[in-house]
Amino acid sequence: MPTNLPADYFNAEERFRSATTTEDKVKYLEEMLSTIPKHKGTDHLRADLRKKLSKLRTATTSSKGAKKQVSPYHISKEGAGQVVIIGCTNAGKSTLVAAQTNASPEISEVPFTTWTPTPGMMAIENIQVQLIDTPPFSEEYIDPEFLNLIRRVDLVLIMIDLHANPVQELEFVLGKLVENRIAPQYLQGKVKTEGFLLYVPCLVLVNKYDSEEFEEHYEIFQQLLEEEHPLVPASAQTGYNLEALKKAIFEKLGVIRVYSKAPGKEPDKTAPFVVEEGIRLAEFAGKVHKDFQENLKSAKIWGTSAEFPGQMVSRDHVLEDEDVVELQV
Ligand SMILES: Nc1nc2c(ncn2[C@@H]2O[C@H](COP(=O)(O)OP(=O)(O)O)[C@@H](O)[C@H]2O)c(=O)[nH]1
Ligand SMILES: [Mg+2]
Known part of the structure; x- marks a missing residue:
C-alpha cells in the first residue's frame, strides 16, 4: 500500500468498508478513486479499484433490471377491442372515459392534468370495449411505451377540440405520429416521409360538438382540412352524437357478434361471441367448443347471412353481425 495517500482516501475507504448497499459501495469506491493521486506508485491500486468498481456496477444494473417496474402503458386488452384516445391537452379525453366507462380519470380545464393512462370499459350495445385515457401529446416528450401502446391497440381515437384549434391539433398529432414512424391507415400512400411507417387504424373524434348549434363551426373546420379524414363529431360532455361514435368504433374494430343457440331454444342475446369479420x-x-371445429356437420342460421330464417349452411359459410347459429355436431 503506497503511503502517500491523502486523508480523504482513507475516509472514503472506511465508509466503503461499512457500506451495506451496492449503490453506497459504488459511491465510496468512486470517491476513493478520485482522491488517489495519479502516478506510477498508485497504478496498481487504481487498476484494482477500477476492477472492483466495474464489478459492482454490473451488479447494480442487473439487480435494477430484475426489479424493473412494469410500465403503466402495459395494459392488457379486455373485451371486444382495445381503443386508445390520443390528443392535445383539454381535448376532452378524460371526460369521455369518465362519462362512458367505469373508470374515473381526473377532468380539468387546467392543461396537463392527466399524467398516466387509465383504461375503462365502455358498452357498445351488448358488447364492451376498452377505452384508454392518456396524457396529452406535447411538443417535449412522449413516453416510448405510450407510442408502443399506440402501435399495438386495435384502434386509435384521435380527439380534437372543436372549440380550440381543431385543424392545428389534428396536424400536430399526425405530425407527432409520423415523427415516430406511425401513421393512420386511412392516409396510407399519402404521407410524405422517407422510410418505414407503421399504419394503425384511426378515427378522428371532433369533440365539443355539444349540439346542432355547432354545425356551422364544424363545416368551416371541415373545409379547412386538406385531406379526407374519418371524422366523427360528438360531445363527451353532453353526449351529443355519441351513439354514432360508438357505431363507428364498432365498425372500425372489424369484429362481429354471433349468437350460438341450442335446438328449440332462444339465443342469449346478452352474451354474443365477438369474432373477427x-x-x-x-x-x-x-370458438364455441374446441372439438366442434372438426366435428361440425352443418348448422342452421338466422340473420343477415341467411337467405331465409333457419337456413341450413355448410362449414365454409361466412357469418355476419348478429347471426344466430344452431350448430349440429
Ligand atoms: N363544451 C364541452 N367541454 C368539454 C367537453 N369535453 C370536455 N370538456 C371540457 O374540456 C376541459 C378539458 O377536459 P379533459 O377531459 O380534462 O381534457 P383532456 O386533457 O383531453 O383529458 C374540461 O374543462 C372539460 O369539462 C365537451 O364535449 N364539450
Ligand atoms: Mg386528461
Missing part, C-alpha cells in the same frame, strides 16, 4: 362457420364452431 369474415369468419367462417367451422372456425366459429371451434
